[in-house]
Amino acid sequence: MITVSNLSHEAGGARILSDVSVEIPSGGITALIGPNGAGKSTLLHCLAGLIRPAAGAVYIDDAPVLLLADRDRARAVALLQQSQTIVNRLTVRELVGFGRWPHHQGRPGPEDARLTQAALETFELDQMADRPLETLSGGQRQRAQVAMVWAQSTPWLLLDEPLNALDPKYARDLMHRLHELTRPGPEARSVVVVLHDINAAATWADRVVAMKDGRIHASGESAEILAPGVLGELYETRFDVLDHEGRPVVVSR
Amino acid sequence: MRPWVAWALLLGALSAVSLCVGATSIFTGELDAGWILAISRFPRTAAALLTGVGLALAGVVVQQSVQNRMVEPSLIGTPEAAMLGLLAITLLAPGAAIVTKMSVAAVAALLGMGVFLAVARAIPRHDPMLLPIIGLIYGGILFSSSIWIAWTTDLMQYLGTWRLGEFSGVMQGRYEMLWIVAIVAVLLYAIADRITLLGFGEAQARSLGLNYAQTRGIGLAAVAVITAVIVVTVGYLPFVGLLAPNIVSRWRGDNLRANLPVVAAFGAASVLSADILGRVLRPPYEIPAGTIFAVFGACVFLWMLNARPARRAHG
Numbered sequence: 001m002i003t004v005s006n007l008s009h010e011a012g013g014a015r016i017l018s019d020v021s022v023e024i025p026s027g028g029i030t031a032l033i034g035p036n037g038a039g040k041s042t043l044l045h046c047l048a049g050l051i052r053p054a055a056g057a058v059y060i061d062d063a064p065v066l067l068l069a070d071r072d073r074a075r076a077v078a079l080l081q082q083s084q085t086i087v088n089r090l091t092v093r094e095l096v097g098f099g100r101w102p103h104h105q106g107r108p109g110p111e112d113a114r115l116t117q118a119a120l121e122t123f124e125l126d127q128m129a130d131r132p133l134e135t136l137s138g139g140q141r142q143r144a145q146v147a148m149v150w151a152q153s154t155p156w157l158l159l160d161e162p163l164n165a166l167d168p169k170y171a172r173d174l175m176h177r178l179h180e181l182t183r184p185g186p187e188a189r190s191v192v193v194v195l196h197d198i199n200a201a202a203t204w205a206d207r208v209v210a211m212k213d214g215r216i217h218a219s220g221e222s223a224e225i226l227a228p229g230v231l232g233e234l235y236e237t238r239f240d241v242l243d244h245e246g247r248p249v250v251v252s253r
Numbered sequence: 254m255r256p257w258v259a260w261a262l263l264l265g266a267l268s269a270v271s272l273c274v275g276a277t278s279i280f281t282g283e284l285d286a287g288w289i290l291a292i293s294r295f296p297r298t299a300a301a302l303l304t305g306v307g308l309a310l311a312g313v314v315v316q317q318s319v320q321n322r323m324v325e326p327s328l329i330g331t332p333e334a335a336m337l338g339l340l341a342i343t344l345l346a347p348g349a350a351i352v353t354k355m356s357v358a359a360v361a362a363l364l365g366m367g368v369f370l371a372v373a374r375a376i377p378r379h380d381p382m383l384l385p386i387i388g389l390i391y392g393g394i395l396f397s398s399s400i401w402i403a404w405t406t407d408l409m410q411y412l413g414t415w416r417l418g419e420f421s422g423v424m425q426g427r428y429e430m431l432w433i434v435a436i437v438a439v440l441l442y443a444i445a446d447r448i449t450l451l452g453f454g455e456a457q458a459r460s461l462g463l464n465y466a467q468t469r470g471i472g473l474a475a476v477a478v479i480t481a482v483i484v485v486t487v488g489y490l491p492f493v494g495l496l497a498p499n500i501v502s503r504w505r506g507d508n509l510r511a512n513l514p515v516v517a518a519f520g521a522a523s524v525l526s527a528d529i530l531g532r533v534l535r536p537p538y539e540i541p542a543g544t545i546f547a548v549f550g551a552c553v554f555l556w557m558l559n560a561r562p563a564r565r566a567h568g
Contacts, residue, residue, distance in 0.1 A: 048456075048460055050456050070459070073462065078461075079456070080460075087452070088449065088506075088507040089507040091506065101446065101450065101462060106510075
C-alpha cells in the first residue's frame with residue numbers, strides 16, 4: 001500500500017499540492033485523473049520519492065520513501081515520465097536493459113539479461129529488440145519505455161500519461177497488457193497511472209483517484225467515482241455515463 | 254576485423270606518420286633520429302592523441318549532462334572560465350608551479366560551468382540551439398573580461414597560446430601533465446553507464462536509482478580537469494568535443510559503455526590528423542592544429558545542423 005499523509009508542496013510561490021492524504025492499496029490499476037494543473041504529475045513524482053514536499057510524507061509499503069537509499073527506492077518504485085523525454089540513441093534492448101540498472105549498477109549478470117528479455121517479450125518488442133529507438137514509431141517507443149520500467153521489477157509502477165503519444169489501438173493494447181499484468185498472482189504488480197482519457201480509466205482502472213486544485217477531490221472504486229455528479233464537479237462540465245455491455249462509458253455533453 | 258583492431262591500426266598508422274613528418278627529416282642522418290623522436294616527435298604525437306581523447310570525452314560528458322547534443326565545453330564557457338582563472342593566478346602568483354596554475358584553472362572551469370548550469374535552468378528546452386547560443390554569449394562575456402584584464406596587465410600573449418591549440422611547442426618535459434587526461438578517461442569509462450543515464454534527464458535517471466547530483470558533479474569535475482590541463486599545456490581546440498561524440502552517436506548510438514572508447518579514439522585520430530596536416534601543408538611553416546580544426550570543424554558543424562535527425566518519431 002502507498003500511504004500519502006498531509007502532503008503539501010509549492011513551487012515558485014504557487015501551491016501545487018494542499019494537504020493531500022490518500023491510501024492506494026496494492027494490486028490492480030489505480031488511475032489518477034483530474035483537470036490540467038490539478039497536481040497529478042507532482043503527486044506522482046512525490047510518490048516516486050523524486051520531490052521533497054514542503055510538508056507531509058509518502059510511505060511505500062510502510063517505508064518513508066524519502067528515507068530510502070537511491071538504490072532501494074529504485075527497487076521499490078519505478079516512474080516513467082511523460083513520453084518522449086528520453087532522447088538517447090539506444091537500441092530497444094539497451095533501453096530496456098537500463099531498467100535493470102538499480103539491480104546491477106553497471107555489472108549486469110545473467111539474471112539481468114533474462115529479465116530484460118522477459119520484459120521485451122511481455123511488451124512484444126523482441127522482434128525489434130536490436131533496432132535503434134529513433135527508427136520506431138511513437139507507439140513502439142512508448143512501449144519500449146514502459147518495458148524499461150517494467151524490467152525494473154518493482155512492486156510499484158508509476159506512469160505519467162503513458163497514452164499521450166498513442167493512437168487508440170496502441171493505447172488499448174498497453175492498458176490491456178497492464179491490466180493483465182496487475183491481476184492477482186505471485187508476480188502481480190501495482191500500477192498508478194495518470195490518465196486524461198476518462199474512458200480508459202473507466203475500462204481498465206480498478207480504482208480512481210480524482211484530483212482538483214492540488215487536493216484529492218474523490219477516491220474509490222472506479223464505478224463510484226466515474227459518475228456524472230463527481231465528474232461534473234471535477235471537470236466543471238456536464239457528463240453522461242452510459243452503460244455499454246456492463247461497462248461505464250463517459251460522454252461529455 | 255574487430256572494430257578495436259581497426260581503431261588500433263588507424264591510430265598506429267597516424268602515429269607512425271606523425272613520428273616521421275616534420276621540418277627536420279629523421280631519415281637523412283644529419284641529426285640523431287632517436288634524439289629527435291624522444292624529445293620532440295614522440296611527445297608531440299602523444300600530446301595530440303591525449304588532447305583529442307580529452308576533448309572528445311569532455312564533449313560527451315557535457316552533452317549528456319545538459320541533455321543537448323549541440324554543446325561542448327567551449328560552447329558553455331568552460332575554457333574561457335579556465336583562462337580567467339589562469340590569468341588570475343598568473344597575476345597574483347606569477348611564480349606558481351604549473352600544478353598550482355592548472356588546479357586554479359580547473360576550479361575556475363568548474364565554477365564557470367556551475368554558473369552556466371544555473372543560468373541554463375531558466376532556458377526553455379524546446380529549441381536545442383538556444384543553449385549553445387546562450388553558452389556562446391556567456392563564454393564571450395568571460396573571454397572579453399579576460400581580454401580586458403590581459404590588455405591592462407600586458408598578458409595578451411598568454412591568452413593567445415591558451416586560446417589557440419597547437420603542438421609545435423610540445424617537447425619532452427613540457428607536455429607530461431596531459432597524461433592526467435588518460436587517468437580521467439579511465440575514470441570516465443568506469444562510470445560510463447552513469448554518464449549515459451545522465452542523458453535520461455534528472456527525474457528519470459533518479460527513478461532508476463542514479464545519484465544524479467553526485468554523478469553530474471563527478472562528470473563536470475572531469476570536464477574541468479581535462480579542459481584546464483589542455484588549456485595550460487597546448488591550448489584549447491574548438492569543435493573536437495562537438496564532432497567526435499556526434500559522429501560516433503550517428504553511427505553507433507549513445508550506449509557509452511560500448512561507445513566511449515570509440516569517441517575517445519575518434520577524437521584522438523582527428524586531432525592528430527589535424528596536427529599532421531598542419532605540418533605538411535606549408536613546410537617549413539606550420540599551421541596550428543586548432544586553426545585547421547576550426548575550419549574543418551565549422552564545415553562539419555554546418556552539415557550537422559542541416560542533417561539534424563528528427564528528435565521524435567511520429568506515428
